Amino acid sequence: MTATDSMQEYLAEAYRIAYYQPETPFVSTSALAEEMQVSAPAVTRMVQRLKQAGYLEHEPYRGIRLTEAGEREALANIRRHRLVERFLVDVMGFGWHEVHDDADDLGLVVSDALVDKMDEMSGYPKRCPHGEPIPSADGSMPRIIDYPLPEVATEQDYLVSRVHTHDSHRLRYLSELRLEPGKRFRLVMRAPFKGPLQLQVDGQTHFIGHELAGNLRVCSQAEYDLT
Numbered sequence: 001m002t003a004t005d006s007m008q009e010y011l012a013e014a015y016r017i018a019y020y021q022p023e024t025p026f027v028s029t030s031a032l033a034e035e036m037q038v039s040a041p042a043v044t045r046m047v048q049r050l051k052q053a054g055y056l057e058h059e060p061y062r063g064i065r066l067t068e069a070g071e072r073e074a075l076a077n078i079r080r081h082r083l084v085e086r087f088l089v090d091v092m093g094f095g096w097h098e099v100h101d102d103a104d105d106l107g108l109v110v111s112d113a114l115v116d117k118m119d120e121m122s123g124y125p126k127r128c129p130h131g132e133p134i135p136s137a138d139g140s141m142p143r144i145i146d147y148p149l150p151e152v153a154t155e156q157d158y159l160v161s162r163v164h165t166h167d168s169h170r171l172r173y174l175s176e177l178r179l180e181p182g183k184r185f186r187l188v189m190r191a192p193f194k195g196p197l198q199l200q201v202d203g204q205t206h207f208i209g210h211e212l213a214g215n216l217r218v219c220s221q222a223e224y225d226l227t
Contacts, residue, residue, distance in 0.1 A: 001053040005108045008077040010036065010046050011055055014066060015074035019141070020164070026063040072139055079135040080107040080115050082128035087118040089129045096129035096180070097171035126227050130171075131162035131181030131217075133227060142227055146219040149197065150190070150210055157186050158218035165215040177206050179216065182224065 003011065013035050017027045033043040047064055050056045055070035066074060084103040088094045094102075110118075116137070119125075126142065127133055133142040146161035160183045163174060174180065178201050188198040194210040 003053065003055065003073045007046070007050060007053070007055065008073055008108075009104075010043075010050065011066060011070050011074040012077040012081070014056070014064060015071065015078065018066070025065045026059070027065070028063040032064070075135040075139045075141060077107065078141075079137070080110060082132060082134045083115050083118050083122065083125075084110065085128045085130075086122045086125045086134070090122045090125070091118075095172070095175070097168040097175070099129065100166040127162075127181060129181070130164075130166075131160065144219075144227055145223040146217040149187070149213045149216040149218050150194075152187065152218060154187050154189050157184060159184050159221055159224045160216060161219045161224060162217040163215055164217060170212060170215060173212075174216075177201060177208070179208075184221075187218075 014027045014032055017031055017035060018025055029043045029047060033040050047058055051058050054067060055073060056064045056066050058064050081103050084106045085099045088099040089096055125134060133144050135141045160179055160181050186200040188200055190197045196207045196209055197213050199206050
């Protein structure tokens with residue numbers, strides 16, 4: 001059975017959730033419902049369709065796990081989405097806070113040939129504008145080494161690796177602070193009890209809240225260059 005656009009979206013979201021929790025390949029249906037912003041019954045119906053099509057396995061009390069066929073569909077969808085985002089930002093000049101929804105829509109209709117051309121015109125990028133890795137054309141996903149900003153040691157230099165939010169207001173604010181993927185900064189201190197974090201970016205001091213800091217994943221220069 002050929003995966004419909006809706007099925008591909010579910011598969012891609014399940015893959016993204018699993019990618020952020022490498023300790024287990026299983027994804028809870030409640031987490032999938034939350035990320036897709038749909039009801040639990042809607043997820044249950046789609047999970048049944050995907051299971052019948054051979055795209056995932058479902059184990060009670062553990063959740064769902066993509067099959068090899070499911071991963072192929074998910075990675076193809078993710079590749080299209082992230083390359084469209086890259087093209088919109090790098091070639092067409094949109095801001096990184098503007099492109100997620102449009103990439104969702106365009107990614108469902110662009111051909112493989114057009115995606116390959118976008119890849120070429122964008123300079124064969126390895127990451128999307130938000131720092132997420134772009135799967136290769138043959139369906140392999142690079143593994144990125146990075147860490148949540150609230151959990152790393154203070155008084156050290158880091159690079160922004162990924163920004164795990166599509167909220168346009170947060171992305172716009174992070175741009176104002178120049179906290180975008182590839183940017184070097186210093187974590188000066190972290191207030192206790194989930195208080196604000198003090199950062200130095202280009203010689204300027206900024207304070208960001210614990211919740212916003214949770215959207216940032218960071219790494220060393222050497223770890224960033226592995227991508």
